[in-house]
Amino acid sequence: MKNLIWILVCSTLLFSCGNDESIPEEKEQKEFPLKEVKNGLYREYYPGTDKVRIQGELTEDSLRTGRWSFFDESGREASYTFFKDGKKHGFSYNTYANGATYYYGEYWEDTMIGVWKTYDTQGNLKEKDYGLPKGY
Numbered sequence: 477m478k479n480l481i482w483i484l485v486c487s488t489l490l491f492s493c494g495n496d497e498s499i500p501e502e503k504e505q506k507e508f509p510l511k512e513v514k515n516g517l518y519r520e521y522y523p524g525t526d527k528v529r530i531q532g533e534l535t536e537d538s539l540r541t542g543r544w545s546f547f548d549e550s551g552r553e554a555s556y557t558f559f560k561d562g563k564k565h566g567f568s569y570n571t572y573a574n575g576a577t578y579y580y581g582e583y584w585e586d587t588m589i590g591v592w593k594t595y596d597t598q599g600n601l602k603e604k605d606y607g608l609p610k611g612y
Contacts, residue, residue: 516536517534528547529547530545531544535562540562541559541561542559544559554570563583563585564583565583568581568583578595579593579594591606
């Protein structure tokens, strides 16, 4: 009788160790790159997603050129700056997280030039004139 009870207990334990339908299978997670360059277009992504964080063009020498944009995690373009031969060169615009304008102005070969406008969180404007460089 002891042997029969022992066999029943062992077989119950053995069969209960099999596949349990109530345990969810691990989902295969897709791998996303952190950055990539295709046809001169650089893209950097938020980790673990396919959401673009930074995007812009590169020259053949891998220098920034043209418009470079930064996107928040919702996909909204939060800021952009123009580049030429790896240097900030042209208009630059930046926003607060709520989308309101933070500041904007112009660069000339990595130097802030002209009048830059900055807004505080209440929308009050502050201007600063950086003047123009020689040769502008």
